Amino acid sequence: MPLNEPAAIAAAARELAGRFPGTVSLAEERRREFETDFGRWRFRLPAAVARCRSAAEVAAVIRACRELGLPVVSRSQGHTQSGQSLTSGVLLDTSRMNRILAVDEGRGFADCEAGVVWRDLVEATTARGLVPPVLTNNLAVTVSGTTSVAGLGVASFRHGTQADQALEIECVTGEGEVVVCSRERERELFDMVRCSLGQIAAITRVRTRLRETAPRVRQYTLVYDDLGRFMADAAQVMDPANPAFSTLGGLCSPAPMGFRRIGEGLELGRGMIGYGVWLFPMYLTVEYRPGEEPDDAALLAPLSPWRHVQTQDLTVFEFARRMEPMFEAWRLSGYWEQPHPWMEVVLPWAAAREYVESVLANLPPGALGPGGHVLLWPARTDTSAAPLFVHPGGDIVLGWGVLGSVPPARHAEMLAQLDLASELAIAYGGKRYLSGYVTFDSPERWAAHFGPAWPRLCAAKRRYDPDGLLGAEFIRFP
């Protein structure tokens, strides 16, 4: 059992630092860097930070932590949002392990150390006409961070999750053993290390698939004034018999209409509340080579949006980075530095419309703060075979995310509303996506989340991390 008493952890951390000078730091300044995550509402100060440079060093640190009874949490860029990468024990920082070891153009893969950020990989591969099949909206996250969660993107309806793109993973188990696993070798570890949030092993290298790409992307922005029509068109776009579009994404976007009466007087939230009309932008892309521009009219003819508002051409690398201007705006407005308890769920297709419409009906425009937004993410389920990426089943599903941030005074209220929205989504048959605001606090809640995969995950935990050293107490095992 790992230590959990702060004085005992501090003493063991001093011993660890003595054994690994230059790698393990007790400096308060360094530890404070890792006290919180992108969520910025949960805080845990690590007792020590181990900044490792190789799998051998990770293994040596984990073996020593095991001997000393120190809990260990792997951390990449900390873009998770409810303490998934926080610990009061030893924080294993793999950000220095950031070399792209190889790009194999012939066999279509890249070998990346754990801390490689997707942006660097995309820059290296698009220059050679290759691209990772799935990219998340934020390219500043790492190959190990998203392989450990899942990694969903606008191409997931064609290619699944980023975890599905892993061909081989080198990792260090809770026993401090370096193991290389794949679909052909150490299959159980390969299946259980993906999407298990660092609970089974620390990933040190990922071999990830690449696919060929044309150099340019044409992006269409369509707008729907009806979620049902958005979903009907999304289902057409996702039909494997119709491979025209390479990416599909969407938003729920409020057009504010003013304030309406809900009670006596004019006080906001008691007498009056903001209201609006929800619109549903859909973003579609087609890849093309110069001189072979797509036929816009023919491509869009089967679809029935309210309006087609924009067509633009980008390079593949620009398209992958398309959110950077928005993130820059968030930094300028202060949104980036605020707490962000984001809540994402994968909904069964048949129930999705009713659920989304009922939540939006109670979400006044502006309620999510400046920069807040609501994502729509239609996807197919047969594109993913990662056993721990949990979804509700059926052929198609709707990913939905409410990504807000509010001032501290309204924070508790927002968390309560997110809890309600999360419980309602689960009641509708939805499965939570685990990077955001997740507060499952008992083995029973986790068992319900993972369903049939839970016994397998528990067995893998016992086998690969017998002392329960790894992970941020995030997933509660029995």
Ligand SMILES: Cc1cc2nc3c(=O)[nH]c(=O)nc-3n(C[C@H](O)[C@H](O)[C@H](O)COP(=O)(O)OP(=O)(O)OC[C@H]3O[C@@H](n4cnc5c(N)ncnc54)[C@H](O)[C@@H]3O)c2cc1C
């Ligand atoms: C602005 C923004 C946009 C986003 N957009 C998307 C999106 O489009 N799609 C999507 O799927 N997600 C999205 N996310 C969520 C993000 O992709 C995930 O939270 C991702 O896991 C973060 O990666 P990271 O490198 O920051 O990992 P961290 O947050 O540091 O870690 C994530 C988890 O993996 C574990 N972990 C980290 N490194 C290792 C390792 N080496 N070995 C084993 N376990 C490890 C951690 O313990 C933690 O449980 C977004 C987040 C932000 C802030």
